[in-house]
Amino acid sequence: MRERFRVVGGARLVGEVPVVGAKNSALKLMAVALLAEGRTTLTNMPEIADVRIMAELLRRLGVSVDYDPEAGVAVIDVPASIGHRADYELVRALRASISVLGPLVARVGEADVAVPGGDAIGSRGLDLHAAGLEALGADVRVTHGYLVAKAPRGLRGADIRLDFPSVGATENILMAAVLARGRTTIDNVAREPEIADIAEMLTSMGARITGAGTSCLVVDGVDTLHPTVHRVLPDRVAAGTWAFAAATTCGDIEVVGGVAEHLRSPLQSLAAAGCHVEGTARGFRVAVPEGAGRPTAFDVATLPYPGFPTDLQPFALTYNAVADGSAMVTENLFEARFRTVQELARLGADMQVDGHHVMTHGVPLLSGAPVESSDIRSGAALVIAGLVAEGYTLVSGVHHIDRGYPHFEVGLRSLGADVTREPDEHWYE
Numbered sequence: 337m338r339e340r341f342r343v344v345g346g347a348r349l350v351g352e353v354p355v356v357g358a359k360n361s362a363l364k365l366m367a368v369a370l371l372a373e374g375r376t377t378l379t380n381m382p383e384i385a386d387v388r389i390m391a392e393l394l395r396r397l398g399v400s401v402d403y404d405p406e407a408g409v410a411v412i413d414v415p416a417s418i419g420h421r422a423d424y425e426l427v428r429a430l431r432a433s434i435s436v437l438g439p440l441v442a443r444v445g446e447a448d449v450a451v452p453g454g455d456a457i458g459s460r461g462l463d464l465h466a467a468g469l470e471a472l473g474a475d476v477r478v479t480h481g482y483l484v485a486k487a488p489r490g491l492r493g494a495d496i497r498l499d500f501p502s503v504g505a506t507e508n509i510l511m512a513a514v515l516a517r518g519r520t521t522i523d524n525v526a527r528e529p530e531i532a533d534i535a536e537m538l539t540s541m542g543a544r545i546t547g548a549g550t551s552c553l554v555v556d557g558v559d560t561l562h563p564t565v566h567r568v569l570p571d572r573v574a575a576g577t578w579a580f581a582a583a584t585t586c587g588d589i590e591v592v593g594g595v596a597e598h599l600r601s602p603l604q605s606l607a608a609a610g611c612h613v614e615g616t617a618r619g620f621r622v623a624v625p626e627g628a629g630r631p632t633a634f635d636v637a638t639l640p641y642p643g644f645p646t647d648l649q650p651f652a653l654t655y656n657a658v659a660d661g662s663a664m665v666t667e668n669l670f671e672a673r674f675r676t677v678q679e680l681a682r683l684g685a686d687m688q689v690d691g692h693h694v695m696t697h698g699v700p701l702l703s704g705a706p707v708e709s710s711d712i713r714s715g716a717a718l719v720i721a722g723l724v725a726e727g728y729t730l731v732s733g734v735h736h737i738d739r740g741y742p743h744f745e746v747g748l749r750s751l752g753a754d755v756t757r758e759p760d761e762h763w764y765e
């Protein structure tokens with residue numbers, strides 16, 4: 337059943353909210369488990385639909401997955417022999433399925449993974465994934481909509497330099513290199529904390545990796561890996577979402593379990609704009625003192641980590657929509673990630689798109705209206721926009737939001753927001 341959120345405007349969010357395990361780590365760590373025969377346990381797993389899809393993908397490879405969403409635990413039992421095909425039906429539902437590519441080529445010597453179609457945030461190529469695996473000795477080609485990679489005699493270490501620090505390509509090459517013969521160096525890699533999380537799990541399985549968190553990874557291949565128990569790191573994008581929710585609603589939120597160090601760029605911008613940002617014993621806090629007035633708008637240019645994260649760009653737009661003054665938001669990672677703008681315009685935001693820039697002019701209050709989410713982040717950003725809109729806002733496409741934010745409305749309500757989930761039926765259907 338299709339659902340929407342009814343958001344009543346005028347809330348100042350105050351209180352504390354927990355941060356769960358990172359979606360973009362959890363899904364890859366499930367793929368990492370494929371590299372070792374036996375039972376691997378992942379804890380602090382987020383309760384999101386994407387984990388269920390990834391679990392189904394692993395099951396179709398012959399792996400047993402026991403996922404308890406409430407406990408946040410997934411037990412992944414990998415047999416000696418597993419399949420090598422990820423069907424289009426699953427890959428189109430979950431683009432992160434592509435992360436089984438590296439582990440399957442390394443472990444099975446073969447992978448057939450459907451090529452994901454375009455999605456709502458721009459075309460996202462796989463050329464760097466393919467080139468990296470080819471450098472490791474795999475034969476890679478696209479046949480009938482599948483990326484087919486073969487390395488029947490195993491992979492061998494190589495010196496690889498990425499043209500761009502792609503998160504997904506870094507992960508796939510790393511997950512393949514751990515079982516390659518000899519040494520692999522991967523230069524200009526992504527430095528996201530989720531990559532360090534993968535490297536930490538791989539190391540606990542017996543992999544030999546140095547340089548995690550820097551722009552050059554050095555991997556000395558081993559013959560086999562063993563299963564492990566690993567706790568997923570906290571979700572920095574969810575934590576950043578709450579930081580922007582506090583700033584946008586002129587509220588006061590302690591993000592429990594949030595890691596401020598993973599959000600240095602956005603938190604510095606918020607502090608410079610007049611928000612109070614401090615580390616706490618349990619995480620961090622973002623507050624706009626009561627009566628302090630609207631914080632100021634700020635320029636944003638998204639960049640690979642540790643730059644301003646593209647995943648927080650829609651929240652920066654919503655923030656600037658009601659902040660004091662004008663600012664420029666520049667998207668450097670994805671070509672079509674400005675769908676939020678047209679929906680914010682429906683709410684009365686004053687902003688103009690020019691190529692990969694958006695000029696924003698803050699207004700004191702938006703005006704509630706029906707709007708449509710196009711992806712996880714834009715959906716959550718529109719809900720926050722609804723909180724600073726006069727009247728009420730209906731945000732359709734809640735299934736997008738559910739992919740990244742378990743029980744988003746429950747967290748918002750605990751902070752004083754009036755947000756309810758309701759059916760979203762269309763008269764013409």
Ligand code: EPU
Pocket residue numbers: 360363431432457458459460461462463464465466500501502503504505646647669670671712713740
């Ligand atoms: N790119 C290529 N060729 C490649 C790989 C990437 O051209 O071989 C391009 C893409 O087209 C894109 C850019 O490089 O324009 C960035 O892609 P990257 O590979 O770094 O991103 P990703 O692995 O596809 C992950 C997250 C995204 C997040 C980006 C950037 C997952 C499942 N997804 O995507 O998260 O925006 O890194 O940080 O980890 C989200 O959570 O909502 C989300 C979209």
